[in-house]
Amino acid sequence: MKRSVLFLLLATVFFLTTSMAAAEPIIIKFSHVVAVDTPKGQAAEFFKKIAEERTKGAVKVEVYPNSQLYKDKEEMEALQMGSVQMLAPSLAKFGPLGVKEFELFDLPFIFDNYEELHKVTTGPVGKKLLDKLQVKGIIGLAYWDNGFKVMSANKTIKLPADMKGLKMRIQSSKVLDAQMRALGAIPQVMAFSEVYQALQTGVVDGTENPPSNLYTQKMYEVQKCVTLTDHGYLGYAVLVNKKFWEGLPADIRTTLEGAMRDATVFANKIAKDKNDEDMATVKASGKCEVISLTPEERAQWKAALVKVHDEMASRIGKDIIEEVYKETGFKK
Ligand code: LMR
Numbered sequence: 001m002k003r004s005v006l007f008l009l010l011a012t013v014f015f016l017t018t019s020m021a022a023a024e025p026i027i028i029k030f031s032h033v034v035a036v037d038t039p040k041g042q043a044a045e046f047f048k049k050i051a052e053e054r055t056k057g058a059v060k061v062e063v064y065p066n067s068q069l070y071k072d073k074e075e076m077e078a079l080q081m082g083s084v085q086m087l088a089p090s091l092a093k094f095g096p097l098g099v100k101e102f103e104l105f106d107l108p109f110i111f112d113n114y115e116e117l118h119k120v121t122t123g124p125v126g127k128k129l130l131d132k133l134q135v136k137g138i139i140g141l142a143y144w145d146n147g148f149k150v151m152s153a154n155k156t157i158k159l160p161a162d163m164k165g166l167k168m169r170i171q172s173s174k175v176l177d178a179q180m181r182a183l184g185a186i187p188q189v190m191a192f193s194e195v196y197q198a199l200q201t202g203v204v205d206g207t208e209n210p211p212s213n214l215y216t217q218k219m220y221e222v223q224k225c226v227t228l229t230d231h232g233y234l235g236y237a238v239l240v241n242k243k244f245w246e247g248l249p250a251d252i253r254t255t256l257e258g259a260m261r262d263a264t265v266f267a268n269k270i271a272k273d274k275n276d277e278d279m280a281t282v283k284a285s286g287k288c289e290v291i292s293l294t295p296e297e298r299a300q301w302k303a304a305l306v307k308v309h310d311e312m313a314s315r316i317g318k319d320i321i322e323e324v325y326k327e328t329g330f331k332k
Helices: 002-022 039-054 072-081 100-106 114-121 124-131 174-182 192-201 211-216 242-246 250-285 295-305 307-311 318-328
Strands: 026-031 059-064 138-148 150-153 167-170 186-189 206-209 225-227 233-241 289-291
Touching (some): 039 059, 039 138, 039 250, 072 233, 100 174, 114 138, 114 233, 114 250, 114 318, 124 138, 138 250, 174 295, 174 307, 192 206, 211 250, 250 289
Parallel strands (some): 167 186, 167 206, 225 289
Antiparallel strands (some): 138 233, 150 225
16 A cells, blocks of 8 residues: 555656656747847837746747847848747848838838827738738737937038938938938948947947937947937837747747737837937937927928938839828828
């Protein structure tokens, strides 16, 4: 009798340890290039928290911020190869992947505010764009907001004419290239992780970014002037490796989809406040001149840049641009 109890005990211990070993968590490596304390950085942490809680530890999300793991271009390749499972690249970085329609988000002055932008990201155009990623082995799960861009440089830039001849760092988007050329500036594509140093050493004269990036990367400390142009939008698409995602157990995938929906609500709720707060901190620092524009001055930027829409119509697709105009009520 005693022996059989002991046997039962041993068998139970054996069963428990082997089943625990079998339940290794599924790892999601989530790589991104910005600081933790940004809208994207915070949303990635939030997703990690709720995804791990709701799957009761069956999924572990490892977030790698600040280009720790990969820089801009490499991270797309790493996702396709399955070296990471999740990314949230800026919508301005899909051209090199061959999905250039995403560059419509870079068109200067196409959105006046977040409400207009959301009409597109939550509407048919937003879905159509994400669907285009499937053939690249990628699934687009969501759009996450960042914000509207300011222009910065190592000299005072108030009006479009002040941009003439400046070397400006841009993301890898042909629309942004055309935008800088329309201002008479010289665009230079560069990975995000290299921008601070390039500004500091004078490799480039200036850049454009939402305040959250300008502040957390300390770019404002190595620029003379920041002008609140709000001339364009910068936001993200959250991507997963298709093979990985479709290979997940169905219940886990459903739980993660729910977590992503909630993380998206969170991301889009904090983005504007974070950018406003960071701009206020930059202003208060006194480290650079911060220029606000009158409506008339901002109209001059729009007049100089709106021609980029027609110039880029053949690249992005005239129809898709028209669809966006209809959704947002855009007027030239
Ligand atoms: C940039 O390269 O300027 C941005 O895409 C960085 C980011 O992810 O916000």
